[in-house]
Amino acid sequence: MSVKIGENIDLGNFPLLLAPMEDVSDPPFRYVCKKNGVDMMYTEFISSEGLIRDAAKSRQKLDIFEYERPIGIQIFGSEIDHMRQAAEISAQAGPDLIDINYGCPVKNVACRGAGASLLQDIDKMVKMTKAVVDATDLPVTVKTRLGWDDSTKNVYEVAERLQDIGIKALSIHGRTRAQMYKGEADWSMIRDVKRNPRIQIPIFGNGDIDSVEKAAAWRQEYEVDGIMIGRAAIGYPWIFREVKHFFETGERLEGPTIAERVDVCRTHLTKSIEWKGPKTGIFEMRRHYANYFKGIPNFKEYRMQLVSLQSVEEINEVLADIEHNFISEVI
Template sequence: MVQIGNIQLPDFPLLLAPMEDVSDPPFRVVCKANGADLVFTEFISSEGLIRDAIRCRRKLDIFDEERPTGIQLFGGDEARMAMAAKIVDVTQPELLDINFGCPVKGIVAQGAGAGVLKDVSLMVRLTEACVKSTNLPVTVKTRLGWDDATKNIEEVAERLQDVGIKALTIHGRTRCQLYKGEADWSLIAKVKNNPRIHIPVFGNGDINSPQKALEYKNRYGVDGIMIGRAVIGYPWLFREIRHFLQTGEQLPAPGVDERITVCKQQLHKSLQWKGPVAGVYSMRKQYFQYLKGLPGIKDYRSRLVTLTEPDEIINVLDEILLQYNGFEMERTPIELVNYHENCPL
């Protein structure tokens, strides 16, 4: 078992990464149902949360069926991070996560997200302020450093552990890399193998297949992995990885019927959570991945991203199911979505 504060997770847990405009409650429920052991909210601005910005407050919503869930905060001011941590505490997630990894210019310019990587002492103070302001376990997600000359993750890990974090997730790139190039897990392994480190260490970056998950588990010795871009529109990767780790066998690709069923489930949850307008709009970016690999699907996708009535969308999904009934999906490599986080409130 892997322990984060009072949260017990299975051996080598699989975590859903916090992704702005992606990892909302409907998507988290779908990922949890398909094998994710721990999920995280979209990142939430401490400033916006204190101002009672509607969008930020809404991100605190958690469905019971997605738990355990971590709420992720970002910010660059100690007092405001502490105040936001107290607000999060009241909403009763399983843990509070701090974002020191978002590379987006708008966030970095605020001295938040990966912008804090330039000042390790500030990173420590922000973390300690949150730890002291909540009864929840506090975890951190960060990167190797700001650039190649400042890969200070080994120092960062020790100092954050010293002020009370209960787990650390490391994305194997610097801020300057954004999402380019291959993630370097060698420094993640050094953190994990540091005899001073006793908290769980999770690796993040480029996991897109069960085989790669097993390879990285064995090579780098991390306590678990966090997956982001590879599961957008393909939540089945979690169960495929778990099955492969346990049996060494590759599960068949989900068929058309399962893809449509899960797509409908996420649509219904989106409508329930966001309402008929925003719920429809938020699903439009999902259809491409859900239906990828079906020949001649372009016209159907074009209809799905232009329709505004939920019943009409369901009818199109039913048409797709009828049209492709019995079609055998080929297993193809999962491509990492070209994901770019938008700046939240």
């Protein structure tokens, strides 16, 4: 049975979603993930305060492209009225949905009353969500965590109350805010939310999916409507095509060749420069090289070159060198 968000977003029978990640899931990264089969994506999370103040960085994050659809714009904030305004501004950019971040655990978000902080005040979370739902005709979805800490795991209440005021899907990261990204994600509570007979909206599981086998096993074990993959896709967008292939055939797809790694890395770089300009595009790409070539022997020397070069021509020469020198390596 097809998974639907609202009336119009049909994601097929078991969608793979790209988690919104700050400083990662920008349009260049989303492009290479889309090429590898991801079913739905989100922007990096965008500050409601930044949107209202018309901050250039926040506005730029609203950039979305037709080939990315369906795509959601994710917003976060601590003031209810500002979140309402941010939803109106975001809707004008033409996304397929608006997503609210109630999951970000980092200090400068959660300690300012936004992100996962709202897990400490469910009444405020409900009011904020209702303000966003009322501000737009687009479907509104939410991403959150199990709770603030081990003594306040309140995702059951969150799921019911947010569904009651009109959200159309819920993504749950299987950790509390206190856990940050440490320890193992606990998906058993995500399964319990899904099994709740009151819950009718799609429930997506997030946290620790880093292999084809885990995706397949957890699909069965935890009964979610789809899975959201984040960190495992950084430098490895092929995870989406590999998981899909495994679901369809039961067989593991061969990993990318060195030539493919170089090709996708080069595409990512090109898109980065197109979107941000040469200086920023080259600089921001530096965080991705080590991930694209993880496992290549003696890669450190190449990495040192890639993160120091200023021109795209020189970077492409190093990438061509990598392809030439490691073409026979299996990693």
